[in-house]
Amino acid sequence: MIAHTWNPDDYRQHSSTQASWAHELIAKLDLSGNERVLDLGCGEGKVTAEIAARLSSGSVLGLDLSPDMIAFAREHLPPERCPNLRFVEGDMLDLPFDGEFDVVFSNAALHWVPDHGRVFSGIARALRPGGRVLLQMGGKGNAAPVLALADAMLEEEPWKDLFDGPVPRYAFYGPEEEREWLAEAGLTPVRVELIGKDMSFDKATDETSGARAPQVRGLDGLMGWIRTTWLLYLDRLPEEARPAFVAELANRYVERHPSPDGRIHVPMVRLEIEAVRPPG
Template identity: 45%
Template sequence: MTMEQQQTYQWNGDDYAANSQIQFQWALDLMEKLKPCGDEHLLDIGCGDGKVTAVLARYLPGGRVTGIDSSAEMIALAEKNHGTTATNLSFLLQDAGSLSFVQEFDVVFSNAALHWVIDHRPVLRGIYQALKPEGRVLVQMGGKGNAAPVVRAMETVMKAEQWQEYFTGFTFPYGFYSPKEYTPWLKEAGLTIQSIKLIPKIMVHKTRKRFAGWLRTTWLPYLQRVPPELHDAFLDQVLDTYLGKEYPKSEQVATDMQRLEYLAVRPK
């Protein structure tokens, strides 16, 4: 997230932590691709509530892990839950678009965070600057076409007469890009691409309630345009539009996702 987005969206860290288990599992899957030696210095961009960052610290017992996020609420929760769990772990309030590190890290890692940023060029320049020569950056985030059925449901509801007044001037708030769009930015930043691809995934929520929790905590740009007292009504309409009014509340809900993943290196 950028600082501008941090000021716009009021994050509830506890609510996010309770409704982000799928993102956590995807982060664990992404970690397997790091193949760490155990002594690297690692930067986790968009660390959120810190639970992924804490696992990374256990992966690197001889190294150091720093988690950053632009949400003060998230950093406070990360510090509360994980700040004293390891001596090689720390958290900082910092915006991904204005990284201040200079050749401090062997690895930069980010999962399910950087799609909150529209302009990735300053982020990539900061990543290049933060990496040591031959350092790696491994990122996975929402890519082009991510959650397209959910986006369509949101757009249908926001255009309804009941809601359209709250969405005057609204523009699509996420940076969902394709490899073709993203590749030039990596090269412009000076990074050497080892792989970049779109990965289709299916996100499965066990019940309608779990799906609603995910919508509530990760689709803030839509929800927070609406007065707080109308949040539940807005979400109910999105759910009915996406699922149909007769969808059983106990049935699992699946969503098609597209994840942009890349691995790149800062040259010697």
């Protein structure tokens, strides 16, 4: 798996929607409090810390391929602050665990990895018999209007000459493929479904005061989201050209997809998976 160059602090400021969806997903875990949990693609650690807060006598291990994300998580969530929380750098394609976890969790990470079958095999090995899986990622049709505009830009000057390699594709799959890969890995699917979501950005900047940081909104929010998450596109452009690409893509989207309520809306599709490792 390729390690992309992430900016943890920038991502944290522009991932409030992903965090809210993660909060909804964590509630579905229905934790007892004594579980050992593995969080795949933990990023800068705020979601992993929320899981840890629900484990009175359990623990959680956050794993991410990005050394920058792991360093950020360790700095901001040290053991003295979160004694039941630990972070390791690692590749979800090559999980080294054997029967260590009661739950494997992941939010907004697996669409970076084309080979879900290999990830599921590693998850099956990592789980104890009877262990549970809860995953959410981008699914088939996710952010389709944004991707269509980005692909069109890569056929135009100057982008087609600046872009290194073929047009990228995220691993946005549907339930049929995932059910097959789960079964091949020895995991029993419980629920595999596509869920439509709305990602929206208010048209104005909320100038809050005091200790709270201003909420990034409107076109700036859309550009921040593109800049911090669409790295399959941005990493293949020269660094000095990336801000102009982000700005042009965001402005094209706003012009071509106006909304009567004055907000910017992006249609998202999440693929959510619940599965179990059979007991015995």
